[in-house]
Amino acid sequence: MEVAAIVQRAERAAVADRLFQGLVALITIFLVALPLVPIVYQSFLSSPLYEPSRALTLSNYLRLLQNPEFREVLSNTLVFAIATTALGLVFGTTLAILVMRTDMPGRTYLARLVISPLFLSPLVIALAWTVIFGPQGYLTQLFRSLAGRDLWNLYSLGGMAVLGGVYYAPYTYLYASGSLALSDPAVEDAARIVGAGPLRTLWWVTLPLLRPALLHSGLLTFITAAEVLSIPLVLGTPVGIELFSSFLYKLGIVGGTTEYGMIAAASVLMLVFLTFLIALQERLLGARRRFVTMTGRATRARLLSLGRIGWAAAASCWLYVLLAIILPLVGIVAQSFTAFLSPFMNPLAVTTLDHYRLIFGHPSYVRSIFNSFLIAFAGGAVGILFTAFVTLVAFRSDFSLRRLLLYVALYPRAIPGIIVGIGFLWTFLLLPGLGTLRNTILGLTLAFITRYIPYGFGAVTPAVFRITEEMDRAARVVGASWITTIRNVLLPLLREALFGGYALLFITFLKEYASAVFLFARGSEVIGTTMIELWRQGDSGPVSALAVVQVALTVLWLGLARGLLGVKLHG
């Protein structure tokens, strides 16, 4: 065979390879820089960044640090994040050990329910909790009439932290149960052999071995809790408790353009703090550790027999799931179908479809459902494919900037959703010609993809590592270029992971709201932004109806993904 022709073809293909890899890197850097640059710039400007009279200044930072309100916001955020992390760790670890290491009855069903908040928007969960536990909530009223006084107050830092703990417990649960599934049960057997009882073994062997997983999920919970918007927005704003994201939201929505400098300065401080935490997380565990696959040896651990305690444990777990997840969801469904939900009224007497009529009768509400679906459906597909390219350039090419690309692509973990939205908004305002992007869902899609590249990354990377590099090498050596190898060997082998990642991004995009609250405009409403609008108007019925629509779409999609694509989601 003609060797010269082979060389010539390979050289031509090499140029295409480089171009493609360069393009992927360039787009990634562009996407991540897009929201960050204007924020940093604005934080040093005296007036909004599109105004000609702007001048460089440090006053934004000085004003912010002297603002007593901001100091309170910081301490609130810190208290909330710490308490949420502690509760999430306790809930998640307890459940993981009970499910993975004991014979507690019904543990497989429990496992599925415990992680279900992952598939729900925190906005939906927060609204659902107010239906049951809020000041006018169903159970609150019921117990108030029985006890003669309020037994709890959901609209408080404590209430927010309990909700946070429930909502983020799946993180701990997944990392801890993954670690338990992988750890060699012989280690526990050895402790039993030398004479330790089951509880001592648990305390002295099982738990210490979980430390890396707990450290990782704890930091993850802390970071996400520090930036969450919906929980403080729904539970804190009515009583004037602000956390970081709700503070930014208030500044932006209420203060408007006059507060741009403050918003930017606060965002920069938050970014610095979160970047530090993310770097800490990397250092503690090593960048690769994160992607360690959960499918290890199938050795089954000896399950601890709980005996009669097992039923007690199961009962407490079911009570937890019932109160924290099932009841609120039932409540929000009930509220969406009733004119007025109260323990003192037969709900069947006040059933109505008015809320749904309102939602489906109003073009902008319908549009928000359609937009959310479209972004999830198309944007999710584009997002996962792009993430796959990023992953492959980062781990399976000799592209010279691949390490940098890895860091850039994973950096959005440190950018709170609300800041992504602000950043994109300002970019669109700043760059001429991009302004119209705001009114289309293209702008939102870009923001969502940027924010969730790390999610897609987490879904694809373990699968990439499972494919031996000899697979690519075998293709290269028989004459395939890098792109041909990606197309013909790696992408087909990654099929399942890509479907899984797609299902995940779909759900994530469908429920995303935080990065949209500043960015959306007329024409580009999504479910989350419409829900917040309706909630601010106090329309709890239509809000519930919209929440139910979102949950229904999610459930439908999960069923479809499992049936058609064979996807099994474990979060």
Place this chain on the structure above:
Amino acid sequence: MAELVVEGLRKRFDGVLAVDAVSFTVRDGEFVTLLGPSGCGKSTTLNCIAGFEVPDEGTIKFGDRILTDTRRKIFLRPEARNIGMVFQSYALWPHMTVFENLAFGLRMRRVPQVEIRRRIQWVLSLLQLEGFERRYPHQLSGGQQQRIALARALVYEPSILLLDEPLSNLDAKLREQARFWLRELQQRLRMTAIYVTHDQAEALALSDRVVVMNRGRIMAIGTPREIYELPPNPFVADFMGSCNFLHGHIETIGEANRITVKLHTGKLVQASGLNQFSPGQPVIVAVRPQRVRIRTDGPKEMNTLPGKVESGLYLGASFQYILETPVGSLRVETAEPLQGEVTLYLPPECCIVLPASGSENDGGSPADAPT
């Protein structure tokens, strides 16, 4: 066809020299094995030839084609080298049938469909795998997968074939069979091939020549017989099969490579060696346990020793003993069981004189060489 020349190859990983000044030539149609313990640099060398690693220094040429030249900044990508390669894991693409696996390389070369069919027919009949075209890799046994991997590497008639421990995933019985047919196939096709393994028996059985490597450097190059019978240094002697090492220095140098060595204990032994030695030079005498003979009685020759059985192992095909002798303990392998006191004879042609460590062919002292 042409010869492959590797010159002055050097590669560092995190400051550690994985390959250090490696040079060798593979002639047209020759089967050369890179042999050495894990971490010796053999796989890195192979990956440099394949184009998966960029060496820090060195040139790799195939005939007049330069594959890699660090000084002139020439580096051909793997797909431009026209190489065939068999991987340790076989790396058959699981989503393609056998036919598609084999056709992939041909399609990359824009071979017409009719010719693709013809070539796949040819290679499958060569490896006695006719009728397997439509199977998927997971439907094949380990041995069949291994042969398909070889077929995939051969089907487009590459300039050179690289094999990276291709037999290491087969079980012992199958591995022995595979050795036979691989050797037979190579004899028939006269492929230029480089084979990487850590199994010395495999290297001896398959190769025209063996390159023994350790810690990134070449320890010996030669035919299997040369390497085994007359290793140039203690490392090679020990790596090619266990060895007894006796320390001493050169007494006299006689005709036909016959050398008399005075051991540390004062005993004189007749030995042979290829290296250039001078009287008084410290040396090591290497004797393989299988080559030591047992004499019930006989003349008190120079190379006889009294020995006493210390311990023994039954190995099935033979017995292995540790014998206490005036020159130290010796390992001896015999077909017959031994007991008590015996007389040992070390044939001079089996006593190989090697330079003691510290000389130019340093391969580490025998003490830290793997046994």
